[in-house]
Amino acid sequence: MIPQYYTTDTKDGLTYQSGSDKTVRGAFASNGKLANTKDTNYRAINSDWPVFGYASDLGTVGGAQATSTLFSIGLYQEEAIQFLGKDGDEILPSLWKSYFSDDVAAMSFFHTDFDQSNELTSSFDDQVDKDSKAAAGDDYAILTTLAARQTLGATQLVGTEERHFLFLKEISSNGNTQTIDVIYPATPFLYYANPDLVKLLLDPHFENQESGHYPNKWAIHDLGTHYPNATGHADGGDEHMPVEECGNNIIMGEHSYPVISDLTSMLTIETVLKYAQTASDNDYLKQHYPILKQWVEYLVEDSLYPSEQLSTDDFAGHLANQTNLGLKGIIGIAAFAEIANLTGESADAENYTSIAKDYIAKWETLGVNSNATLPHSILTYNNVSTHGLLYNLYNDKLVGTNLVPQHIYDDQSAFYLTIANTYGVDLDTRNEGWTKGDWEIFCAAIASDETRDMFISKYARWVNETPSPNPFSDLYMTGSGEQVPGINFRARPVVGGGFCAVGFVGLRRG
Numbered sequence: 001m002i003p004q005y006y007t008t009d010t011k012d013g014l015t016y017q018s019g020s021d022k023t024v025r026g027a028f029a030s031n032g033k034l035a036n037t038k039d040t041n042y043r044a045i046n047s048d049w050p051v052f053g054y055a056s057d058l059g060t061v062g063g064a065q066a067t068s069t070l071f072s073i074g075l076y077q078e079e080a081i082q083f084l085g086k087d088g089d090e091i092l093p094s095l096w097k098s099y100f101s102d103d104v105a106a107m108s109f110f111h112t113d114f115d116q117s118n119e120l121t122s123s124f125d126d127q128v129d130k131d132s133k134a135a136a137g138d139d140y141a142i143l144t145t146l147a148a149r150q151t152l153g154a155t156q157l158v159g160t161e162e163r164h165f166l167f168l169k170e171i172s173s174n175g176n177t178q179t180i181d182v183i184y185p186a187t188p189f190l191y192y193a194n195p196d197l198v199k200l201l202l203d204p205h206f207e208n209q210e211s212g213h214y215p216n217k218w219a220i221h222d223l224g225t226h227y228p229n230a231t232g233h234a235d236g237g238d239e240h241m242p243v244e245e246c247g248n249n250i251i252m253g254e255h256s257y258p259v260i261s262d263l264t265s266m267l268t269i270e271t272v273l274k275y276a277q278t279a280s281d282n283d284y285l286k287q288h289y290p291i292l293k294q295w296v297e298y299l300v301e302d303s304l305y306p307s308e309q310l311s312t313d314d315f316a317g318h319l320a321n322q323t324n325l326g327l328k329g330i331i332g333i334a335a336f337a338e339i340a341n342l343t344g345e346s347a348d349a350e351n352y353t354s355i356a357k358d359y360i361a362k363w364e365t366l367g368v369n370s371n372a373t374l375p376h377s378i379l380t381y382n383n384v385s386t387h388g389l390l391y392n393l394y395n396d397k398l399v400g401t402n403l404v405p406q407h408i409y410d411d412q413s414a415f416y417l418t419i420a421n422t423y424g425v426d427l428d429t430r431n432e433g434w435t436k437g438d439w440e441i442f443c444a445a446i447a448s449d450e451t452r453d454m455f456i457s458k459y460a461r462w463v464n465e466t467p468s469p470n471p472f473s474d475l476y477m478t479g480s481g482e483q484v485p486g487i488n489f490r491a492r493p494v495v496g497g498g499f500c501a502v503g504f505v506g507l508r509r510g
Helices: 019-029 103-112 114-138 137-153 180-193 195-211 242-256 262-266 269-279 285-286 290-300 325-341 346-368 391-398 406-418 437-446 451-463 493-502
Strands: 002-009 016-020 050-056 072-075 079-085 088-093 155-159 164-168 434-436 476-477
Touching: 002 050, 002 103, 016 019, 019 050, 072 103, 079 155, 079 195, 079 290, 079 406, 088 164, 103 195, 114 137, 114 451, 137 180, 137 451, 155 195, 164 180, 164 195, 164 493, 180 437, 180 493, 195 290, 242 290, 242 325, 262 493, 285 290, 290 325, 290 346, 325 346, 391 406, 391 437, 434 437, 437 451, 437 493
Parallel strands: none
Antiparallel strands: 002 072, 016 050, 079 088, 088 155, 155 164, 434 476
């Protein structure tokens, strides 16, 4: 059982009581205060329903004189994650234990820090609102302000001051720990807020796989089937998304210490300099170069013609020769070429650049319906009756590979306008009416202003009009606004992808 803490300031007129719900609530209803007594008959929660209450006498209120009372609620968790890393199976503590002598000290700090925390979070909220409106208007701010806390709410800092990680739970779609294709769409928010958080999410993946705990040549899908278990998949029996996860890891790894790309033109000179000074240490890339090269070799093998496999949209099933998935792999190859360049591996840089350029030319022939009135990408190679969101095109701009011809961007942007529904654009032609909000914003971020505004306004309209009572979802119906029947995605951290269109405005503020 995880202990719970209820905290408030000691002052005149403060009373407390624990006991059955009827007794405690009845006492306050009758007397306006509680009895300062403890119920020591410890029992199951459904046995006479035990509760704890504070009552604070605020005196006479009203008029110009305002009054308030601060209450804090906390959960005490000492052991946080079971992790299989370089030293074998271990239990990682909650990170707060490295900074406080005990749970009471931590809770006391949390409570008394309210004013400063409130000031900092309010300032951050204001900055998100300001940056979002500057990037794409009021509707866009609706999406980003909803996404920020939901993204962070799925994470937990663990370990010690010397060796710490950030762990993430997939939430609702299943309980997987550290799912790479959930981390990946969440990263636009993390790049905006603090790129070091991306590194803290990737570090346990590198440690687990570089320690020999995963037998496959491609990157692992997750570090555990059920959070907080992060013991990996030593039998190789995870959910296989080979091209998806290899591409994601290389793209995220490269962007954790990025070169200045086209998107960074949105930054002020000072912010670019600050960011470059903070993140230009290539030791991280050198440290993980061998396993990154292992993964890029798999991409060379399976990206141009992806075998029948899952993409991150696993709810749609296995499919061979996926145009969007192939593009991710090819951009991943180009991203690794940049990693090789940054780490002084010039021969590798030249080799993988050449492969990526060769593949992208062939990809366009296979994956684009060039004969359509409005040319556009197709779901699977040479299947001209299909189409889908080409959201992996975003990575070409994200890491500055500049591999894909500009006319592909222009064609996709024009095409999306012609297939939009009431609340957005369908994910692809496999499931009519389904879409993913995070991928819509990936597409919006690299589209024309008109297309960007279309995506954002329709997604924001869905937020305001959906009949679903669930928390902010990334999977919904573009026509009815309902959630997809039988797939109840809710409160997932992937909505952090909504920060794509902010670009890098907030990155590493001075």
